Amino acid sequence: MLEQLLAGSLEDAAERRELMPYARLEAEALSRPAALDALAALAPADHMKVIAEVKRASPSRGDLADIPEPQALAAQYEAGGASAVSVLTEQRRFKGSLADLEAVRKAVSIPVLRKDFIGDEYQVLEARAAGADLVLLIVAALPQPRLERLHTMIRELGMTPLVEAHTADEVARAVDLGAQLIGVNARDLRTFELDRELFGRVADQIPAGVVRVAESAVLDVADVQRYREAGADAVLVGEALVTNDPIATLSAYLSV
Numbered sequence: 037m038l039e040q041l042l043a044g045s046l047e048d049a050a051e052r053r054e055l056m057p058y059a060r061l062e063a064e065a066l067s068r069p070a071a072l073d074a075l076a077a078l079a080p081a082d083h084m085k086v087i088a089e090v091k092r093a094s095p096s097r098g099d100l101a102d103i104p105e106p107q108a109l110a111a112q113y114e115a116g117g118a119s120a121v122s123v124l125t126e127q128r129r130f131k132g133s134l135a136d137l138e139a140v141r142k143a144v145s146i147p148v149l150r151k152d153f154i155g156d157e158y159q160v161l162e163a164r165a166a167g168a169d170l171v172l173l174i175v176a177a178l179p180q181p182r183l184e185r186l187h188t189m190i191r192e193l194g195m196t197p198l199v200e201a202h203t204a205d206e207v208a209r210a211v212d213l214g215a216q217l218i219g220v221n222a223r224d225l226r227t228f229e230l231d232r233e234l235f236g237r238v239a240d241q242i243p244a245g246v247v248r249v250a251e252s253a254v255l256d257v258a259d260v261q262r263y264r265e266a267g268a269d270a271v272l273v274g275e276a277l278v279t280n281d282p283i284a285t286l287s288a289y290l291s292v
């Protein structure tokens with residue numbers, strides 16, 4: 037599944053490249069106002085921080101919510117106290133788009149994450165041109181030299197890479213990169229199985245000073261509390277926010 041998702045996202049990007057050549061996209065990306073400081077926004081605090089996701093559908097859960105106006109949902113997230121907004125831009129299984137990201141960028145003043153299956157430089161430029169401040173890199177999807185190259189490029193463009201791991205070995209690879217923002221995804225992207233205890237097992241591998249994000253499988257306050265006790269600085273939440281009142285849900289999570 038992960039390989040299919042990555043191949044699909046790369047294919048879609050290659051089609052867009054037919055219309056917008058690399059050099060033109062690069063010029064557009066470089067002309068954007070500077071990216072927001074996501075590390076400062078997500079820095080450890082005396083409460084859990086939340087990266088709130090715009091998520092219409094997913095391979096594991098099917099359709100979740102219509103979200104005709106992602107910018108309106110993102111504005112609610114910001115009003116509710118989210119520290120950043122994650123926008124799924126993958127089209128085929130998550131029903132997202134770069135247009136969603138651009139609309140969200142215009143509506144909020146907190147950092148915005150491009151959440152997609154990123155495998156090449158063109159996709160990184162697309163993220164910056166659409167106004168992203170953060171870009172997801174999935175360790176399991178990329179050989180280390182490619183991961184290093186894309187990590188460097190994201191930073192050179194002034195954005196922050198969120199480096200996502202799902203095993204102890206992948207966390208070690210993220211740490212080797214010098215990642216400043218590491219996400220541990222409870223969801224195995226190959227099987228969709230959820231492991232809420234994984235974060236607690238690997239959190240100690242993440243050095244002090246690196247921001248630790250627990251991703252996926254937050255369905256209630258007890259899940260947020262468990263991640264907090266295990267050392268998470270932030271949680272990345274999709275389904276629970278798009279299927280419940282976002283403001284009330286955020287308020288409960290931010291009290292942890």
Ligand SMILES: O=C(O)c1ccccc1NCC(=O)[C@H](O)[C@H](O)COP(=O)(O)O
Pocket residue numbers: 041089091094095096097221223225228251252253254272273274275276
């Ligand atoms: O959500 C999925 O089914 C999924 C399947 C395959 C690859 C990625 C997938 N999701 C991306 C994410 O990591 C989540 O959207 C994100 O962490 C929020 O998760 P949740 O709060 O459980 O919706």
